[in-house]
Amino acid sequence: MNQLFTPVRVGSHILKNRLVMAPMTRSRADDEGVVGELTVTYYAQRADAGLLISEGVFPSAMGKGYVRTPGIATDAQTNAWRRVTEAVHTRGGLIFMQLMHCGRVSHPALLPEGALPVAPSAIKPEGQAWTPSGQQDFVTPRALRTEEIAAIVEDYRAATRRALAAGFDGVELHAASGYLPEQFLSSGSNRRQDAYGGAVENRVRFVLEALRVMVDEAGGGRVGIKISPEMNYNSIVDSAPQETYSCLVDQLRGLDLAYLHVALFGAKTDYHALLRPRFNGAYLIGGGLDQATAAAALTEKRADACVFGGAFLANPDLPERFRQGKPLNAPDAATFFTPGEKGYTDYPTLDAAG
Numbered sequence: 001m002n003q004l005f006t007p008v009r010v011g012s013h014i015l016k017n018r019l020v021m022a023p024m025t026r027s028r029a030d031d032e033g034v035v036g037e038l039t040v041t042y043y044a045q046r047a048d049a050g051l052l053i054s055e056g057v058f059p060s061a062m063g064k065g066y067v068r069t070p071g072i073a074t075d076a077q078t079n080a081w082r083r084v085t086e087a088v089h090t091r092g093g094l095i096f097m098q099l100m101h102c103g104r105v106s107h108p109a110l111l112p113e114g115a116l117p118v119a120p121s122a123i124k125p126e127g128q129a130w131t132p133s134g135q136q137d138f139v140t141p142r143a144l145r146t147e148e149i150a151a152i153v154e155d156y157r158a159a160t161r162r163a164l165a166a167g168f169d170g171v172e173l174h175a176a177s178g179y180l181p182e183q184f185l186s187s188g189s190n191r192r193q194d195a196y197g198g199a200v201e202n203r204v205r206f207v208l209e210a211l212r213v214m215v216d217e218a219g220g221g222r223v224g225i226k227i228s229p230e231m232n233y234n235s236i237v238d239s240a241p242q243e244t245y246s247c248l249v250d251q252l253r254g255l256d257l258a259y260l261h262v263a264l265f266g267a268k269t270d271y272h273a274l275l276r277p278r279f280n281g282a283y284l285i286g287g288g289l290d291q292a293t294a295a296a297a298l299t300e301k302r303a304d305a306c307v308f309g310g311a312f313l314a315n316p317d318l319p320e321r322f323r324q325g326k327p328l329n330a331p332d333a334a335t336f337f338t339p340g341e342k343g344y345t346d347y348p349t350l351d352a353a354g
């Protein structure tokens with residue numbers, strides 16, 4: 001039996017299959033962070049996945065890091081997302097919202113009143129931000145004062161509450177790709193000398209506090225976390241990532257989360273072998289999977305479900321294509337972040353292709 005198409009429990013939910021759509025920023029929201037009709041169509045088209053994880057959504061205006069990304073901080077943003085969840089549910093799907101606070105990976109041009117981005121420490125990442133007037137060099141962020149951190153944690157609570165009110169089936173903390181949570185986790189971006197920096201037990205504190213309030217609001221069975229050890233994206237470096245992620249995952253056990261989502265991109269360490277035995281919920285793997293490698297991971301019980309990014313982006317009917325062994329559309333990187341339906345809602349299904 002093909003394991004990809006067997007149901008699986010993930011926290012409070014039973015997924016109808018083990019194919020999960022990866023969180024993918026698509027930059028189709030308006031300047032107020034409100035999603036529109038095309039986004040409703042985009043997610044509904046992909047509702048055959050066992051679980052959809054939304055694109056990264058900012059929990060507060062200070063968490064925005066890219067032009068035209070959506071938020072979950074205002075009534076207008078929340079009401080617009082409700083249309084998405086209703087459409088997905090009508091088509092029999094499940095959808096979690098990914099909460100993404102970009103921290104230092106942002107720019108004053110994207111933030112309220114031209115504020116400086118915030119981060120654990122005032123260390124500038126290499127590279128450029130995508131702003132309304134094009135790409136601009138990152139700036140040196142402002143280091144958060146200890147007493148400011150609780151309010152950012154509370155933003156995750158409010159965002160979780162709003163996501164549930166908008167009909168989401170759960171929330172995922174984005175703790176990968178060099179955004180705020182990973183900036184706290186990693187020794188290269190966190191030089192703090194308070195309770196949130198220094199020893200690994202301190203560097204994991206922010207992530208655990210954010211998850212705690214998310215669990216308070218949603219229940220552990222509706223909360224997941226994404227990590228990507230050694231991805232080193234957005235200038236992230238950690239001097240001892242095996243130790244950092246072991247310490248983090250050991251402490252996740254007490255939260256009884258729905259899942260741990262680990263996306264690996266050429267890491268030298270076998271993090272799946274290191275982390276899976278430490279975790280007590282569903283284990284989701286991602287990063288460069290195809291049908292064969294995903295099926296093998298499930299058969300060998302190395303994962304409970306498999307996360308696909310580019311393949312789901314370009315193939316709204318990915319489960320059906322896998323079932324029938326049909327070829328896949330290739331994703332078009334030129335339209336990943338461009339406005340409009342091209343490269344968003346117009347990838348053909350098998351039916352459309354005849």
Ligand SMILES: Cc1cc2nc3c(=O)[nH]c(=O)nc-3n(C[C@H](O)[C@H](O)[C@H](O)COP(=O)(O)O)c2cc1C
Binds near residue numbers: 055174286289310
């Ligand atoms: C266009 C695009 C946007 C992405 N945006 C996000 C994001 O918002 N949050 C996130 O956690 N990962 C993001 N990713 C990474 C994916 O979630 C996934 O980890 C990655 O694509 C690897 O899976 P794949 O090899 O199956 O594509 C993005 C990837 C792509 C292609």
